[in-house]
Amino acid sequence: MAPATALTGDKDSELGELADIVGFHIRLAHVAVYRHFTETFCDLDLTQKQVSVLWLVDDHPGISQIAVGQRLQMDRATTMTIVNRLQERGYLRRERSTSDARKQALYLTTEGRAALATAKGCIGEHEAWLKSRFTPDEVKKLVEMLARIHD
Amino acid sequence: MAPATALTGDKDSELGELADIVGFHIRLAHVAVYRHFTETFCDLDLTQKQVSVLWLVDDHPGISQIAVGQRLQMDRATTMTIVNRLQERGYLRRERSTSDARKQALYLTTEGRAALATAKGCIGEHEAWLKSRFTPDEVKKLVEMLARIHD
C-alpha cells in the first residue's frame, strides 16, 4: 500500500475496513436519505420525525403521546418536544383522555391534515428516488431486513 | 375500524401506512442501531461518528478534513467540530500538509490508536448483535443495498 494520502478523491468510497461494518452502512444510508428528504421538503419545513408523528396521529386519532413514542422509538421527553412544536404550529391538539386522565389524546387539526396531505405527496417523490435503486423484490427484502433490526 | 384508540400496545408495530415507507424503516433501524451502540459504548464515551473518524484517519494517515467529510457524508463545519473534539481529547493531531498548505493532514496519536483499538473490540460485539438477525448471505445483500443508497 501507499504509505499515506494516496487518496486524492478520484474514487468516492475509499472506506477501507469501515466498509465491512453493517452499522456504518446503515448510518451512511440514513444520512443520505435524511439529506434528500430535507432537500425535497425545504418548502414544507417539516422534518421526518414531525411527518411521522402527524401520519401516526392521523392513522390513530386519539393516540397517546407514549404510544407515539413507542412506535417511533422516541422517549417521552423527545416526543414532548416534537408534539409541542406541532401544536405551536397548529397542526395537532391535545385533549385529556376520558378513559385515562393521565393520557393526552392527540388529534390532527384541519391544518395538520392539509400539511400531512402535502407531505405525503412529497414523500411519494422521495420514495420514488429511493426505490429507483431497487427491484420491487429487493425493496420488499430490504424493508423486511430493516424491520428485523428495529423490532 | 375502531373509531379511536384501539391501540393498547399489545402489538409492537401498529404502524399503519407508515410501514410501507422505506425511508421510515431506514430511520427506525438507524435509531435502533444508534441506541444499541451508545449502550455498549457508555464506558468509552465515543460516538459512532467519532469512532468512524478515528478509524478513517488510522486507515489513511495524513488524510485531509475535507476527505474525511466526503467519505463520512459530513460537511466541513460538522467535520470541524468532531475533529476539534477528538483533538481536544488528544486522540488526533493536525498538521498542515506539505503538498497543499490549504489542507490539514490528520494523524492519530498513540492515545488515539489505543482508543480505537478498544472501540474496535466493542464494535465487534455491536456487529455481532446486529448480524445475529441475518445469514451471512443476507448481511452481504443488506450491505450491498445500503451502499446503493449512500453512494
Next chain:
DNA sequence: CCTAATTGTTAGTGGAGCATACAATCGGGC
C-alpha cells in the same frame, strides 16, 4: 498576474436524544 475554486475556520441556529426530577393519575394488594 488576476480571478475563481478549494480548504479550513468561526459563529450562530435548530432538531433530536437523553437524564433527571416532579406532579397527576391509575391499579392492585391489603
Next chain:
DNA sequence: GCCCGATTGTATGCTCCACTAACAATTAGG
C-alpha cells in the same frame, strides 16, 4: 376504602449532529 408503586405527562438542562453564512489562506488556471 386506602396506600403504594407504576404509568403518563411535563419542565429543565445537557450533548451531539447538521446546516448556513461569512471570512482568510492557499492553490490552480486562463
